Amino acid sequence: MVNALIRKLEGFTPLSDNDRTLLSELSNRAVSISADQPIILQGDAPSDVRVVLEGFAARSKTLRDGSQQIFAYLVPGDFCDLHVAVLSAMDHDIRTLTPCKVANISKKTVREIAETRPNLMQALWWCTLVDAATLREWLVNIGQRSAEERIAHLFCELHVRLKAVGLGSSKSFELPITQDVLAKTMGLSSVHVNRSLKELRERELVTFKSRVIKIPDIGRLEEYAEFDSSYLHLTRGPAYAEAHAAA
């Protein structure tokens, strides 16, 4: 499989052969982590930047009473902690949801990129800004939509994001999480998630069985969830246009 990170960044900016080489070398130094393991915990001040190359992970916080909120899924190509260069410590946890392959990028490499490859560096900032935009959309999702709409919206988002890194097909994709994880993502109880999934299934909008999402009619689901992918900023950024204008 082509490195998901490269695939993702190329959606934003054209990469030079040098860039691609640099990025694909990272995957040699990738570490395997099993499911349900912490990658980074709140308070950590990691020295390296980590990227998920394979598998699913999640950002989360746990409250005193044990309740947990997930506020981002990390899919292949997503950075864990691009911000630690600026912020000194993690303010949340990242844990694997499935077995993952995670690459380490040393601080030194990041500094090199910052100094010698502005184009690539901008692509990295693009990643963190898209993460923030996604977070905003999730807040709207949880704040304003019903349980069923929320879930439908999340599925639409994951469908687009996974396609962008070459995972899943037009009508289905693998989502290797439990309904309980989904509940912690949506701010709902797992029982209610279950009933909402049933409702979505009966309306033939989407099914979620054996960790596979099947979407008979993506247009209808997106309409139902009022999903508009523009917040994912997958269209080429200004850097891309400039580069092409120069060519």
Added chain:
Amino acid sequence: MVNALIRKLEGFTPLSDNDRTLLSELSNRAVSISADQPIILQGDAPSDVRVVLEGFAARSKTLRDGSQQIFAYLVPGDFCDLHVAVLSAMDHDIRTLTPCKVANISKKTVREIAETRPNLMQALWWCTLVDAATLREWLVNIGQRSAEERIAHLFCELHVRLKAVGLGSSKSFELPITQDVLAKTMGLSSVHVNRSLKELRERELVTFKSRVIKIPDIGRLEEYAEFDSSYLHLTRGPAYAEAHAAA
């Protein structure tokens, strides 16, 4: 009043006299905007970067049915659209909640800062990363906490943020918004916000009357809301430590 932006950035990194001069010159070119006016709308691709110097504004999205979700308050010192250099278009609206003074920073100036003042540029990135961290905490807040806890948590956050830019006192601060705006922020109905405020008032945790928040015992309120300010990353960043080590 000292420029709130300067005050805020100095909390993160030491500024040179040059930096301070540059930043305070911005306020000369500040624009006044009345209450309930858009500053930027979804789809805009502003050429300048804007900073709120006085007043309150909010980031929001509006859904088809007219319901609205606010996902950030902009208080003096906060940037509107630092990300437009990388992302081409706004994916949400920003509207004033009160009359505001807003400064424009031209793209050229931002580029200059990026090229000649790495320290200051890092401070700008720090702002956007703190915004993202705040968003994460809001998601936890709406996803996991009861109406009363949510509201209490928001008040704790605003208390800290406003103090950081020199607004409000240890026991009170001005919050010039209606309960309806608060409802759109918390993902609740305004009726329920009203009842929750009553409950908080009766427990003597916090009062909100005539647009003023009064907190008899901030420790008790923070305890109640399970508020921990570390996500605001107000402690000095690594840049600060390095600069002092050099001195």
Added chain:
DNA sequence: CGAGGAATTGAGAAACTTCAACCGTGGTGG
């Protein structure tokens, strides 16, 4: 085949919404 985790279902309770009426207050025009 059995065991354990995950999914499903029922029932009753709690949180939150909606609708509608009413109150308080500050501002405006006569």
Added chain:
DNA sequence: CCACCACGGTTGAAGTTTCTCAATTCCTCG
């Protein structure tokens, strides 16, 4: 100076959504 208007805050009552608890059932894996 007062009447009144408008807007935001407050309250009641009834409805809806979501939660909790608890009991089954279903699957997957060993």
